[in-house]
Amino acid sequence: MNKFSQYLLRLFLKNFIIVSLFVIMLQWLSSAYGNLNILENAKYTAVDFIVVAAYGIVLGINQLIPMVVAVSIIMTMIILMRSNELLAYMVIGGSLGRLAFPLIFVGVIISSLMIFMEYKIIPEVRVARENMLNVMRGQPVSNNAGGFFNTWFLDKNQVITHITLVSISEKTIYGIDEYIPDSSGKIASIKKIEKLVKEDDNWVAYNTQNMNILTNPPKIEVIERNVLSDKSWDRLISIKTTDMRVYTPTELYTLIQLFTEKGLNTDSLKLNLYYKFAYSISVIILIVLLYPISINFSRNYSIVKNASVTFSISIVYLGVQYIFRSLGSSGILPPAATFLPIIVFLFIGLFLIYYRSLAK
Incomplete structure (x- = not known):
């Protein structure tokens, strides 16, 4: 120079x-x-x-x-x-x-x-x-691991998922409801999970209810504890907010991966x-x-x-x-x-x- x-x-x-x-x-x-x-x-x-x-x-x-x-x-x-x-x-x-x-x-x-x-x-x-x-x-001081609530997903199989609360600090997801349609698009069954807890390297579902609403009366199967193989929940608990304006690049990339796995549109992310x-x-x-x-x-x-x-x-x-x-x-x-x-x-x-x- x-x-x-x-x-x-x-x-x-x-x-x-x-x-x-x-x-x-x-x-x-x-x-x-x-x-x-x-x-x-x-x-x-x-x-x-x-x-x-x-x-x-x-x-x-x-x-x-x-x-x-x-x-x-x-x-x-x-x-x-x-x-x-x-x-x-x-x-x-x-x-x-x-x-x-x-x-x-x-x-x-x-x-x-x-x-x-x-x-x-x-x-x-x-x-x-x-x-x-x-x-x-x-007001009370929040920690750096908050969470978000009342979140909806629609995956590539047209399964509608509602999540009541994601607690990052507890590594727990509360109130998961999945509405599963049949081939005609009509809701055929509902899966309700009281909570998902990260235990060691696995996600464990507690009090799962599988309901077939096409039968009369509806057929309900209850599973108290079930170890899941789905690792996509790991990405969900790393997101601290649902406000896209304040997402960090890391959070955006994590959500893109999660949405891709679920078959969701990732263009906005x-x-x-x-x-x-x-x-x-x-x-x-x-x-x-x-x-x-x-x-x-x-x-x-x-x-x-x-x-x-x-x-x-x-x-x-x-x-x-x-x-x-x-x-x-x-x-x-x-x-x-x-x-x-x-x-x-x-x-x-x-x-x-x-x-x-x-x-x-």
Whole structure:
């Protein structure tokens, strides 16, 4: 890495830190204002209030990082263009293509950190924030292994399954009802299980009732204890909530496996999983795309015009990515289509870098 590349990298990181601090300050104020309603009539100190607002920053910062990177790139290139340092670098034989590598490398690091936050930091901060809010409001603190309730499944054999409660901390599933149809689609039998308990490496069903409702009177078979060979329940107790918006990538992948085994549609789960990665990768795409667009050696160069055009393009890219996500959620496009804007804009950015490198 030559000296000018090092200078460019330091300048970008400096601008990235400045913009990040500004965004964090605004986000903290927004989070603090939102907490005023949440903590109404609650008992807390000023330190508690600051910490809870800081937790809110961590939960929302990933959504803002791509725009922070976009603004940082624009600021960096404006400084280099205005001081004619980039022009001088080109005059002495510098390459715009080679100059892009340090920025792309930083983009890879930032994207990796965003993915790490989705896997590790954000889930832990979400639990810590909820526990702290509960303490302030005088409510009991939940553990990190909650569960969910009143869940329905429809598998590939058209068997309807209702689960009353999944307790992750107890490794127990309560109130399982299976409604099994015959070949005509009419419910022919019902299986009721009082609870499923994970004992050692096996699932044990207690008080199972198999009811044939086509006979009169219904025929009922009761099994007090039955060891099951079905391992799909292992995945179910690893999911802490039914709110898809807060699923971690690990939980999404686990549910995809479970739904696949049950013959259920996994498109919405795959879409959310793919979008988490696609949005993180957007940092790299924005760097590759905005870096060559923000370079302009024209005599009619205008800082305001150049910055406006470059920033608008970043908005267009993120907008297109969101549109493809919406098309995927509506079933018009497959879940993997969320990566299509990444591929298209990546090639556009690489072409522009190549084109700018050839320009004399």
